[in-house]
Every structure is written in C-alpha cells, then in structure tokens.
Amino acid sequence: MATALGPPPRAPKPKGAQPSHYHESYLEKKGPRDLDYRKFWAGLQGLTLYFYNSNRDVQHVEKLDLGTFVKLKDEPLREIHRDPGTHFSLVLRNQEVKFKVESLESREMWKGFILTVVELQVPSNLTLLPGHLYMLAEALAKEEARRALVTPPCFLKVSRLEAQLLLERYPDCGNLLLRPSGDGGGGVSVTTRQLLNGTPVVRHYKVNLEGPRYIIDVEEPFSCGSLDAVVNYFVSNTNKALVPFLLDEDYEKVLGYVDSNKENGESVWVAPSVPTAPGPPPTTGGSKKPPVVSTKPGGASDKLPPLPPMPRPPDQDDENYVIPIGDASDPKYENVAPPCRPVTAKPKKLAEAKFPKPLTVPKSEPKGPLNRKMAFPATGLADVRAELEEKLQRRRALEQQAGHSGGP
Secondary structure (H helix, E strand, O other): OOOOOOOOOOOOOOOOOOOOOEEEEEEEEEEOOOOOOEEEEEEEEEEEEEOOOOOOOOOOOEEEEHHHHHEEOOOOOOOOOOOEEEEEEEEOOEEEEEEEEEEHHHHHHHHHHHHHHOOOOOOOOOOOOOHHHHHHHHHHHHHHHHHHHOOOOOOOOHHHHHHHHHHHOOOOHEEEEEEEOOOOOOOEEEEEEEOOOOEEEEEEEEEEEOEEEEEOOOOOOOOOHHHHHHHHHHHHHHOOOOEEOOOOOOOOOOEEEEEEOOOOEEEEEEOOOOOOOEEEEEEOOOOOOOOOOOOOOOOOOOOOOOOOOOOOOOOOOOOOOOOOOOOOOOOOOOOOOOOOOOOOOOOHHHHHHOOOOOOOOOOOOHHHHHHHHOOOHHHHHHHHHHHHHHHHHHHHHHHHHHHHHHHO
C-alpha cells in the first residue's frame, strides 16, 4: 500500500560569517557617555571599526566611522594596581573614544592599521616588526582597491556656487569638497575654503579624467587611481589643513525608545510626540480649527456685521405708542419684529365729551340734528353755538308773534 510522502526535511541555514576584517582582536572601549570600559571583539573594515559582543557573532552592536578622523594619542602609563593595561585614544571630529588593550604590541598594531586606512600609507613612526609592516601593506592594497569603486563622502552633486555656500555655512563639517566638473568631460572639481587672517579664501581645482586615471591639474600634474586618492592628495600635501567635507547627519531629530507590544509581546519602536514649550494647551486634533459660525441671528460667534437695533415693541399697557391712521403701510418692507397691537382712537369718548353749558336746550327740541352736530370734532363748536343761538332767537320771535295775535 502506497503511503503519502511528507515534505523533504529542510536543510539547515548556513551560518553567517563575519566580514573580512583588515585586523581584529579584543578591545575595551569607553565612549564619552560610558562610565567604564566595556570589552568587545573589534574588527576594522574599510573606514569603519565594528564592535561585536563575541568573536562568534555575525551582527555588530556598535560601530565607529573613521571618516572624521583627527588623530591618535597615547594615554600616560597608569599604575598597575589601579588600572592595568595599555591605553590609547581615538580623536574624531565630534568625539573622543578611549581604548584599552593587553599589551604594547596590540596597541601599535591597532594604531598602525587605523593610520594606514585613514592616510592610505603605511606609517613609519611605530614600533612594528617586518611581519607587521607586511600586514599593513596588504591592508593598504585592499583599501585602495575598495576606494577605487567607492565615491568618497565629500563628493556632492552641487554647482560651484552651492559648494561655496556649503563650505561657508558649515565650517565645522570640513573645508574640502568634490563636485562634478562644469565642462561635462567626466572629471571633477575640488573646492576649498580657508581663513587667512579672518578673511575667507576660496580656491577651485580641476581634476581631469583620462581613461581610468584622475589627473590633478596643478603645476606638476599628479595621477590618481580613484577619487579617494584625489582627496588624500589634497589632505596629505597641505599638512592636513584641508579636511574632507562631511555633513553631520548622525544625530536624530525625533526622540524614540524601544517598548514591548502588549498584544504579541514583540519589541516595537515608539516615537512619542515632542513636548512643546509651556503655554496654553493645544486644541484636540493638532491644528487649530476655525471657530464655528453660528447660523442663529445674534449668535455669540457670529462674524457678520451687527444689525441695527430694532425698535422696541410697544407695551400693551402703554397708550402713548400710536400708529398714525393716515400712514399707509409699504408692501415692500417686511418687519421682522413681532406684530404690535394697534391703538385705535375711541370716538365714544368724543361723543361723551361734556361741553360748557352757556345755554339750555328745551326738551321738546328734536335730537336728531343736534346729535349729528355733536358728532363733529371739537374744532366746529363755535359754529354750532351760533346756529343754536340763531334758531333760539327765531323761536322766541315766533312765540312773541303768536302771543300778540291771540290778544283781545
């Protein structure tokens, strides 16, 4: 009976190997922020010094860039019972790192390899055996071959004017810069900036490309096999007064730390928000939002021009507020104020008005005409009186005539 074959067993992963170092051994290192020395397995490759926890590790834990090299110096001998060992310091442009080794021979070897890769020449002022000098020569050949394929960090794709501005704005980053040549022939140009009695002196040099070689166009043309050799020519022939330009970008701008993820337990990188200066707390959501404009008339946040004040509606008990009867309302005007109760004239009061009684009206007199006259406005009272007096005189005259005619 056939059986299903399972997947083939996985081949073990090949273990990684450390890079090929020019020189390697144990070193005790103390940086500017370290309280004491820490022991590492160190290896030099190119212009980088790598540090490992042990000689079996593949991944480095720290590294130092020798591109900002300044000098090496020996520390004074210390008392054996206090701090046994041999010390020396590596001075870089932005820091100084101290090392401790077990013997003088180990110190001279480290100094020799560091100076060889930095200066591209075997130092002659160290106490070394012929076998040691041969090892330094091999490291020099490897470093020259490596640099022939690598563009130096001080080579920037900038114009002539931009190169001058970079050297002027960042004087602490170096005073020598390589840039593409303006003639388009594949060569490069070298721009330098130095101070002479406080006055900046800027110089430009031309480097032509002839086949695989770079020819420095000076009084005595000098041939170089790589751009890095061109840089080394200017540095070594100026007594190290010229320093390759290296813009310092090693410092982080955002504060971060390693924290554990509560869900899966893995380590994560956390970058909290940068604390701001003391002041009023920021609004939620980061950017300040514009105030909300209220749609209600007369709102507190209304940004429209204020409306003119509306007339005060009359009080219902106020009899002094009178709308003229003769004024016709304009149909085009809409008043937003609430309607008010119009006050109408009370003709009943005029009808009941009491006039002065200079004369007496007989009861037998018809009341119709009198009532019609009394309904007139008060401005016609004089005419009414005159008419009444005239009628009264006529009535008296008639009564007198009737009395004379009925006598004996």
